[in-house]
Amino acid sequence: MRLAELSERSGVSTATIKYYLRERLLPAGHRITATQSEYDEGHLRRLRLIRALIQVGRMPVSTAREVLAAVEDDSLDQLSRLGVAVEALPHGPEPDESSPSTAVARRTAAELLRQCGWHFNLEIADSSRAFGMLVAAIAALHRLGYTCDTAHLLPYAQQAAQLAVVDLDLVEEFATPAEQVEAAVALTVLYEPVLLSLRRLAEAEESNKRYGSGS
Incomplete structure (x- = not known):
């Protein structure tokens, strides 16, 4: 063309x-x-x-x-x-290494991965931007006094593991390795707003069931 x-x-x-x-x-x-x-x-x-x-x-x-x-x-x-x-995709803020909460958050994140059975070498994980984003998020929760121990985070990680299966099943529908890599990148970008929107809608629905009329 x-x-x-x-x-x-x-x-x-x-x-x-x-x-x-x-x-x-x-x-x-x-x-x-x-x-x-x-x-x-x-x-x-x-x-x-x-x-x-x-x-x-x-x-x-x-x-x-x-x-x-x-x-x-x-x-x-x-x-x-x-x-x-x-x-290589953009990630959130890096952990603030000057904050005492960061050391706590890094231990929590490492224990979370261990309990999930995810096969991460901790030295490799610690250099991952996604792991750094997780540490920064947990540190912010800890610093502000919100619950963020492993027991509370584990259900989120388990749901993320199920989503990863759905993601890669979708990626494998593309024919060639190059198309699969392109799809993985594009869908990571395009589906994150979908996931955020669905979570907020689901929370509105659950709030209505618990505290509203339920209709």
């Missing part, structure tokens, strides 16, 4: 596509003349991923480029490729 058709099918303006090409977010098309290129379904799929990262995930172009580089790194096995790509 030519650039105009790629724009029409993707819903992305030609000017924006050219910008993505210049910024190396989108691979170059297949050159057919000195001034024209052809694009394929892979370019269309990549555009959807770029839109998920930048427009929905509000990701800076530099960060999006880092994520896409991980997606394209076929020197890695599938597990490493998925891990590197998702790890």
Whole structure:
């Protein structure tokens, strides 16, 4: 397909596509003349991923480029490729190492992983941005006096484990390893607002049952 058709099918303006090409977010098309290129379904799929990262995930172009580089790194096995790509996504604040609550939170998080039976080497986990985000969140709860021991956190972790199965089942519906990595990244970005919305709606429903009319 030519650039105009790629724009029409993707819903992305030609000017924006050219910008993505210049910024190396989108691979170059297949050159057919000195001034024209052809694009394929892979370019269309990549555009959807770029839109998920930048427009929905509000990701800076530099960060999006880092994520896409991980997606394209076929020197890695599938597990490493998925891990590197998702790890490159934006995460929450880093733990405040000056706070006494952080040391408590790190022990709580490590014990939580152990009780879940998740096979994390603690040294590796401690370098993970997702683990750091968990530590920072638990530290904030601890600092403000809210319940955040392992027993209270365990049901959340168990539900997260079930969601991970659903996530990867969905990812495996895509045909090729490259498509699966792209899908894992896009769906991580796109489904997090879905999960947040569903949690709030479910809490409203449960609150109504407990404290309202229940209707």
